[in-house]
Amino acid sequence: MKSKLLSLTAAALLLLVGCDSLSGQQTSNDGRINAVTTVGMITDIIQQIGGEYVNVNGLMGPGIDPHLYRPTARNVQTLQNADIIFRGGLNLEGKMGEIFDRLNEQITVVAMAQDIPESELLDFPAYPGHFDPHIWFDVSLWAMGVNTAAEALAEIDPAHAETYAANAASYLQRLSALDAYITEAIATIPEAQRVMITAHDAFQYFGRRYNIQVAGLQGISTEAEAGVQDVQNLVSFIVDRQIPAIFVESSVPARTLEAVQEAARAQGWDVTIPAQLFSDAPGNAGTGEGTYIGMVLHNVAAITIGLGGTMPDLPDALADYHDVIERAVSA
Ligand SMILES: [Zn+2]
16 A cells, blocks of 8 residues: 555656646756766766766765655656666665656666675665665675666767776776775774674675674664663673774664663773764765765774774875875764
8 A cells, every 4th residue: 555655656746747847847958968866875976987978966965864765846857857867776765666667667777786696685684575775885796886887877878988987997996995995994903892883774784795793773673663671782792892882873863872872881881982974875075975985984984993993004096085084083
């Protein structure tokens, strides 16, 4: 019944847009490909690959939760006017599936995850029967998405295919440096403390790729709300293992983890909450943290320093992000 309602809503919105189009509204055409993206990580990638030939319109800004995002009528119009649409896939944009299905009849809709083999995907306990959509925290998986996006752009704009391939290749070199750097940074955390405790379930791929245990209240309990027993179990775990830090994300309320922090203090163990992590959206556009690489490096710095590791020197390919690390560490 829910999906029927959604599909009616989508149909109504598309009808509305149809009326608007009849009233004479046209997209301006400067000869560039008109790409529409969902989350900020994808917006950044398409800008990197598309360069001067692609106009990128990102629907979701900083702090937006893609799982719950409902497109506005204006968003639907923007999507309808696109030459190509890029989304995360794996149900990341949980409330937009119907609209993408409809648009896909006329417009190329690309999912960043579409070429990743199922064997590489993790189950998503929050939505049983679905794969975990947070693939961007394994840089090697996200790199597959970059290739997918570059090929899709080349297909709809063959005249600039060489440029897209070259842009993607140079960006992928930076991602390869990033992937190696994260492995190196996380490995500096003393092994007993290499545990990342968060309130959100966005970091399973990160944990698998970079060899750090990921634990959360919601991972311990299948209930949506963490119970008193969950909090007590987590506090005992933190105190026993002497975990120095726990982590809060930009799109999740801090309250639950602050309660854990207080309970640990009551048992004589001082656990810190370092700089907020980015989970499902990067920082403000125009800042280092507003890029995919910057958001990941911010998280890595907060996690590594928070858990007692040290940040290795940045490789030349990532030298632009020195300030991002400084800010994360001093926050
Ligand atoms: Zn998420």
